[in-house]
Amino acid sequence: MNRDLKSELRSFLGEALLYAAVLLVYFAAVLHFLGAWLYHLFVAERKLYAFVTVGLIAAQGLLLEELTRRISSWIGWKRPPAGPAGRS
Numbered sequence: 001m002n003r004d005l006k007s008e009l010r011s012f013l014g015e016a017l018l019y020a021a022v023l024l025v026y027f028a029a030v031l032h033f034l035g036a037w038l039y040h041l042f043v044a045e046r047k048l049y050a051f052v053t054v055g056l057i058a059a060q061g062l063l064l065e066e067l068t069r070r071i072s073s074w075i076g077w078k079r080p081p082a083g084p085a086g087r088s
Helices: 003-044 048-073
Strands: none
Touching: 003 048
C-alpha cells in the first residue's frame, strides 16, 4: 500500500473509533437525563414520542458528526475531500 492510502486508512479507523466512543457517551447521557421522560412519552403520548425521537436522531447525527470532525482536526487527522473520487 502506498503512504497516502495508509495515512487515510489510519485516519478513517481512528475517526471511526472516536465516533463510536462519542456515540456511547451520547447514548448514556440521553438514557440518564431523558430516559424516564421518554418512557413517559412512549406510554402516554405516542405521536409526540415519535416526533421527539426523530428529532433526537437528527440532532445526534448532526451533533456527533460535527464534534467528531472538530476533534479529528484538533488531533491532526486528515479527512479526504468531499465529493466523488477522482474529480478535481
